[in-house]
Amino acid sequence: MLEGAGKPVQIAIRRQGPTATVRLSGEFDLKAAPQVREQLDGLIDGGAQRIVIDLRQVRFLDSSGLGVLLGRYRRLSERGGSIYLLTAAEGSVRTVLEMSGVRQVMPLLASESEVPRT
């Protein structure tokens, strides 16, 4: 029932032109934050304009993870880009995202098919 402490975050990246899809799994907390931040910053610096972050396999999210997401939103929006978040419809990750108010700036979507086409 209870997963192991600090299950390492796993990151898988798919790049198609200006769009990057980043699939995260595991626990997105203070320990995982630098690794995720580095990967997302690399995509932004590499010219990605749309980043879809798939959080559906993330089992834990707190304000450390949220801070990384919001920080990347700020960086990318300054360059005219957008971030979309894929999340499960319920569960603690969804609750934390809803409570934080991040959906005001980053849409919470159920699947990649809901990401607006350019």
Next chain:
Amino acid sequence: MTQYFELACPSRPENVGLCRVTVATFAANLGFTLPEIEEIKVAVSEAVSNVVVHAYPGAEGLIGLRCEESADGLVISVHDKGVGIEDVAKARQASFSTDPERMGLGFVFMESFSDEFRVESQPGKGTRIEMRKRREAPAEGA
């Protein structure tokens, strides 16, 4: 004797998960439901992350964690002997953070995911956070 545990560990990011899962296991043994445990995990993660990020600037110190069964649930205490918080009321405001990469939501989540929440802090001496979580009453006939 009341059921409890105490844990002390260095203020390192990898110990946030250790504290979170240890408390979650303790709560599971006390009969908390899975949704309640998920809330407890977020609250503990925020309290311990605050120690790692803010309590010992540029250094490592101790995270103190105590978890105790109460008549109606659980009392969680997270404490440190770090720099303390100058203005607790300001720190508890949503979106206040001394770190631009953090959202200032730590205290909001601790408060939202516990039934009672208290912060005691003295600059230069440290901080103690106490969170109480009540167990959901079992459904009738269960």
